[in-house]
Every structure is written in C-alpha cells, then in structure tokens.
Amino acid sequence: MTTLRRHAVTLIPGDGVGPEVALATKRVLDAAAAAAGVAFDWEEAEAGAEVFKKGDTSGVPAATRDSIERTRVALKGPLETPVGFGEKSANVTLRKLFETYANVRPARELPGVPTRYKGEGIDMVIVRENVEDLYAGIEHLQTHDVAQAVKLISRTGSEKIIRFAYELALREGRHKVTTASKANILKFTEGLFKQVGEDLGKEYSSLEANHLIIDNVAHQMVKDPAQFDVVVATNLHGDIISDLASGLVGGLGFASSANYGDGVAIFEAVHGSAPKYAGKNVINPTALILSSTMMLRHLGETDLADVVEDAVLATLEAGKALPQDVVRQQGGDVEAATSTSGFADAVIQSLGSRPTTVPAAASRPRPIDVKPHARWTSGEAREREVGGARVVGLDLFLQSLAAPAELGAKLSALAGQELTLKMIESKGTVVWPNAAPAFDPTGLFRARFLARAEGSDLPDETLLALAARVAGVAPWVHLEKLRVWGSEEGFTRAQGE
Numbered sequence: 001m002t003t004l005r006r007h008a009v010t011l012i013p014g015d016g017v018g019p020e021v022a023l024a025t026k027r028v029l030d031a032a033a034a035a036a037g038v039a040f041d042w043e044e045a046e047a048g049a050e051v052f053k054k055g056d057t058s059g060v061p062a063a064t065r066d067s068i069e070r071t072r073v074a075l076k077g078p079l080e081t082p083v084g085f086g087e088k089s090a091n092v093t094l095r096k097l098f099e100t101y102a103n104v105r106p107a108r109e110l111p112g113v114p115t116r117y118k119g120e121g122i123d124m125v126i127v128r129e130n131v132e133d134l135y136a137g138i139e140h141l142q143t144h145d146v147a148q149a150v151k152l153i154s155r156t157g158s159e160k161i162i163r164f165a166y167e168l169a170l171r172e173g174r175h176k177v178t179t180a181s182k183a184n185i186l187k188f189t190e191g192l193f194k195q196v197g198e199d200l201g202k203e204y205s206s207l208e209a210n211h212l213i214i215d216n217v218a219h220q221m222v223k224d225p226a227q228f229d230v231v232v233a234t235n236l237h238g239d240i241i242s243d244l245a246s247g248l249v250g251g252l253g254f255a256s257s258a259n260y261g262d263g264v265a266i267f268e269a270v271h272g273s274a275p276k277y278a279g280k281n282v283i284n285p286t287a288l289i290l291s292s293t294m295m296l297r298h299l300g301e302t303d304l305a306d307v308v309e310d311a312v313l314a315t316l317e318a319g320k321a322l323p324q325d326v327v328r329q330q331g332g333d334v335e336a337a338t339s340t341s342g343f344a345d346a347v348i349q350s351l352g353s354r355p356t357t358v359p360a361a362a363s364r365p366r367p368i369d370v371k372p373h374a375r376w377t378s379g380e381a382r383e384r385e386v387g388g389a390r391v392v393g394l395d396l397f398l399q400s401l402a403a404p405a406e407l408g409a410k411l412s413a414l415a416g417q418e419l420t421l422k423m424i425e426s427k428g429t430v431v432w433p434n435a436a437p438a439f440d441p442t443g444l445f446r447a448r449f450l451a452r453a454e455g456s457d458l459p460d461e462t463l464l465a466l467a468a469r470v471a472g473v474a475p476w477v478h479l480e481k482l483r484v485w486g487s488e489e490g491f492t493r494a495q496g497e
Contacts, residue, residue, distance in 0.1 A: 004039040007299050010067040010074040011042045015049040016273025017283040017340075018077025024285035024344035025075065025292050028308060031348045036304045043067045048079030048090045049273075059090030065097060074266040075295055077288065078273040091268075092137065095130050100259035100266055101157065102164045103128040103238065104294070107245035110254055111317035111357045114329050117225055117248055124228040125174070126245055127165040128238025130259055132157045133189075135235045142477045143399050146444040153189040153234060158196040164260070165232035166204045173365030176208040176229040177201070180217045180237060187492055193234055217241055221248065246270060253284035253325040256291040258298070267295040281339045284323030286312060289347065293361070302367060307351060309361035314353035321346035389490070390457040393419070393450040393482035396467060400474040401443055407474070408432035411447050414469040418462055419449040423497050430496035448494075450482070 011026065013019040026042065033039060045064040052059050059079070068074050074094075081089040094100075105126045109117070138150040162179060169177050179197030181190040194211055201209030212220070214237045220227065221241065225248050233241060246255035255270035269287035277283050289312055296305035315321055322330075324337035338346065354360040400407055404424055412421045424432035424447050431439055449466060451458055463481065470476055483490040 004037055005301075006039050006041055007073070007301075008041040008043065008071040009295070010064070010071045011044050012047050012064065012074060012076040012079075013044065014047070014077025014273060015080035016078060016275040016278045018048075018079070018273055020279075020281060020340045021269065021283055021285040021288045022075070022077040024340050025288045027344050028289055028311075028347050029292055029296075032304055032308050032311070032351055035351065036301075036307070038301060038304055043071060045074075047076070047094065048081075051090070058093055060093050060097065068094075068098060068264060068266075072264050073295060073299065074264075075288075075292055076266055076268040078269060078271060080273040080275065092135055094266060095259055098261050098264040098266070099131060100261040100264060101129065101131050101160050102260040103130040103242075103257060104168065104260065105242040105245065105255060105257045105270060106290075106294075107242075107249050107255070109358055110250055111313055111355050112319050112322070113250035113254065113316060113326055115248060115250055120226045122225045122249055124225070124245060125168065125172075125230050126238055126242040127161065127168060127230060127232040128242060129157060129161040129193075129233070129235045131235070133235035135239075140478070142397060143443045146442050148478075151186070151189050153192050155192060155196060158193045159200065162193075162197050162200050162232050165230050166200060166207060166209075169207055169230045170204070171367045171369075173368070174207075174229045176210070177204070178217070178228060178231045179209070179211045180214045180231055180233040180241065181211065182214050182237065183211075184213055188490075190234065197232070214241070218244060221245060243270065250329070251325055252287065253323060254286050254290065256287055256294060258291065258294040260298075265295070265298050267291045267298075281341055282324050282337070283340050284325050285340050285343055286316075286323065289344075297367065303362075306360075306362040308347075310354045311347045311350040311352070313355035313358060313360070314350045315343070315346045317355045317357055318350070389483040389485050390455075391463070391481050392456060392458065392484050393422070393448065394458075394463045394466060395480040395482060395491070396447045396449065396470060396476050397478035397480075398445055398447060398470060398474045398476040399443055400445055401441070402474070404431040404435060404439070404445070407445060407447075410473050411470065414466070414473065415449055416462075416466060416469070418452060418456070418458065419466060420452050422448040422450045423494060424448075425494040425497070428495055430494050434496060436496065444477070446494075448482070448497075 013022040045067045047060045047064050051061055079090045107124050109122045132152050134149050134151050136152045140148050142148050165177055181194040183191040183194040218241060221244055246252055252271035257268055257270050259266040269291055271287055293305040293309045321338040321343050323343055324334045327334050327337040408424055415421050423430050424445050426445055429436050467476055
C-alpha cells in the first residue's frame with residue numbers, strides 16, 4: 001500500500017470572487033495530487049471583510065492565526081480592503097503577523113494570451129520587501145489639512161530582502177539581480193537600500209548586479225522587458241512595478257505571488273476581490289492556480305508543481321478554454337468565455353500535458369539548494385563601526401498661519417543660548433531666512449534649531465525646554481532629534497538650505 005505524502009495547508013477563501021477562485025484552485029490541486037500520491041489536509045479559515053463585519057478590527061481572527069502557526073503554509077484568496085477609510089488591510093496584517101518579509105511575483109510570457117510583447121521571452125521575478133516602507137501605515141494628520149506618512153527603511157530589512165533576491169537567483173539558475181530605488185531623492189531611506197544592494201552584490205560574484213532608479217526601471221520594463229531577470233525593490237515601489245510586470249504578460253488575472261518569512265509562507269493571487277463579479281463564476285482563476293504551484297515548490301513537491309503549471313500553460317495554449325479577460329483582450333464575445341469552474345475543469349483535463357510554444361515548467365532549471373550567506377550586521381556592531389550618536393539639534397514641526405518672516409523672528413528670539421534657528425521650511429523648501437520665490441502656505445512649518453557650539457551633544461532637557469518655549473508662540477505637532485554618527489549627519493537638508 002502506497003503511503004500518501006500529506007501536507008497541512010491553511011486555506012483562506014477570501015472575499016468577493018475569492019471563494020470561487022479558491023475552490024477552482026483546490027479542485028486542481030486535489031486532482032493533480034491524487035495522481036501523484038500526495039494529499040492536502042485543508043484547514044479552512046477566515047480573514048478580511050466578513051471578519052471586520054463581526055467587529056474584529058484586525059481582520060485576522062485568532063483561529064486563523066492559530067491555523068497558520070500550525071500549518072506554516074497558507075493559500076489565500078483576495079481580501080477586501082477599504083480604500084481611503086476604515087480598517088487596516090488584512091493582507092498587510094497577515095504579512096506583518098508572520099513577518100513574511102519577501103514578496104515574490106514572477107512575470108513570464110504565457111501561451112495563448114495576447115500581449116504587445118509576444119515572443120520577446122519575458123521571464124522576470126519581482127522581489128518586493130514586504131513589511132517596511134510606507135506599508136508600516138504610520139500616518140498622522142499634522143494639521144487638519146496636512147497629512148504625514150512615515151517611511152521606514154532599516155538596514156536589517158534591506159539586507160534580508162536583497163539577500164533573498166540574490167539567493168533566489170542562485171536557486172533558480174538566474175543570472176542578474178537589479179536593485180531598484182529612488183535614492184536620487186530619498187537619500188537616507190532609499191539610499192540605504194541602494195547601499196545595501198551594492199554591498200551585497202560584492203558577495204555574489206557569480207551574478208551580474210546593477211542598480212537602477214525606479215522610474216527608469218518602469219521605463220525600461222515597457223521599452224525592453226526581456227532585459228530583466230530578478231528585480232528587488234522597496235515595498236511601495238515593488239508593489240507598483242510588479243503590477244506593471246503583470247501587465248506585460250497579460251494582466252492581474254495571471255499574476256501569482258508568494259510571501260515568504262523565516263517560518264511561514266503565504267501564497268495568493270495579486271488581483272483584488274472584484275466584488276461586482278462575486279458569485280458570477282466568471283473570474284479567471286489562473287493567478288491563484290499559478291500561486292499554488294509556488295506553494296507546491298515551497299513544500300518540496302517540485303514535480304507536482306511542474307505538472308500543474310504545465311497543465312495551465314497547455315490549457316491556455318490550446319485556446320479552447322479562455323477566461324473572460326483573455327477573450328476581452330482578443331476582442332471576442334465575453335459571454336462565450338470559459339467560466340471559473342470551467343477553466344478549472346479544463347486544467348484538470350490537461351494534467352500530464354505540456355506546452356509547445358513556450359518553455360515547459362518541467363524543462364526549466366530545477367531549484368538547487370543554496371547555502372545561506374551570513375545574515376545582516378547587527379545594530380550594535382554598526383554603532384561600534386560608525387561611532388556613537390551625538391544630538392546636535394532639533395527639527396520642530398509646528399502649526400502656524402503666520403508669514404515666514406514673522407515666524408522666523410519669533411522663533412529666533414526663543415532659541416536660547418545653546419541653540420540657533422538655522423532655517424524654516426514648508427513642504428521641504430526653505431522659506432526663512434531666504435524667502436522662496438513662490439510660497440503656497442499649508443499651515444505646517446518645520447523649524448530647524450542647531451547647537452551653537454561645535455561638537456555639542458545636547459541633552460533632552462535643552463530640547464524639551466525649547467519645545468515648551470515654542471508652544472507659547474505656535475502649537476508644535478512633532479519633534480525630531482538631529483543626530484550625528486561620527487562625522488555622518490543623520491538628517492537631510494531642505495531644498496535651498
């Protein structure tokens with residue numbers, strides 16, 4: 001009697017069309033697995049809109065967390081997230097709860113799917129940092145009319161994701177890693193990401209490594225997408241360019257993705273919940289089916305993953321079962337398109353087949369084990385390397401409708417003996433002591449106070465006393481210490497400073 005290889009998987013059907021594509025994917029996996037001596041122990045769990053409606057503001061109930069902690073693997077349909085209001089994204093919550101720091105989104109040419117780049121051999125992977133950056137969701141209304149978001153980039157987080165990208169390239173037999181950033185504008189956050197990428201590139205000498213500004217990446221992807229192999233980017237930029245990449249090969253209906261942490265992996269389609277199509281059995285399930293092949297490879301079922309992926313490719317290539325998004329791109333009658341369940345039926349019937357017009361999954365290089373390189377430099381070691389921090393000033397954000405010249409005169413008088421007012425800026429541009437030629441007031445200013453004495457290390461008492469004095473002139477809403485490590489300033493200059 002043959003013993004089945006069993007895998008416990010948390011299945012989160014999701015919102016909108018999620019249950020339909022999740023069921024289609026489950027049917028394909030169960031059919032393929034049965035023929036391969038594999039079985040899945042599915043643990044169905046909730047997350048998203050229905051959970052919010054029950055009053056759980058996390059969107060991820062304890063039972064779902066417990067299931068993922070047991071199985072360590074989740075296959076997830078799309079979750080609905082309110083736009084511009086309401087609760088935090090349950091998608092982001094799941095990623096953060098389990099520290100799935102690496103989001104991986106392949107974009108590969110598909111047969112039978114009309115695109116502008118047909119035949120160019122697009123085969124790239126976008127590796128997106130998944131838990132830092134603006135997706136930390138730290139926002140404040142500084143005034144009623146001025147909002148702020150905090151962009152958090154750490155050396156640890158950057159090294160983890162960029163090293164992941166290099167080692168993914170080695171595992172998959174790829175040759176080139178492009179680090180993408182906006183370091184020309186965001187000198188510290190994106191600049192740190194760029195620096196870590198360049199440092200790590202020296203460790204992976206067998207791979208070609210380069211850096212591109214993110215807007216140039218977008219430009220080059222449209223101009224010549226086949227030049228890219230592995231692209232690694234910060235969270236927001238990675239989110240945007242991975243959607244761009246999916247558009248090159250057919251759209252979000254084909255966009256698979258995986259979220260990897262050190263202990264848990266979550267697999268999902270990139271597309272949303274599309275509530276207007278819910279219950280109509282019309283959505284293309286390819287994205288989640290392809291995501292499930294990434295799950296199979298994670299579980300060590302590489303042969304089974306190839307069988308499922310090749311069945312999808314063969315189905316698309318045959319052109320007899322086309323989802324509505326493909327039919328629409330071809331200018332056909334969407335009423336005649338294959339249903340969600342019908343496409344799953346077609347893939348099941350194609351199990352064992354391979355495509356002939358594009359490389360079969362089974363023909364690609366087999367994943368190889370890569371011995372992980374040493375992890376990141378600890379914060380304590382970096383502190384010793386560059387020297388301890390000195391506090392040399394204070395950036396004080398305050399609310400005022402006063403003219404910059406009037407405000408500058410008042411704040412200068414409050415600076416005290418240890419500090420001097422260096423400048424006042426609005427929206428990153430100096431408005432005092434040198435007035436900007438054009439100034440559109442927002443009611444929020446940043447006043448920069450610096451120590452008068454060179455080499456000073458200002459105590460908190462001095463800074464808090466200054467803030468108390470300023471509060472008598474205008475309400476302050478935010479404080480930032482200005483620090484120097486060795487000779488390295490830990491703050492940027494304003495435009496015109």
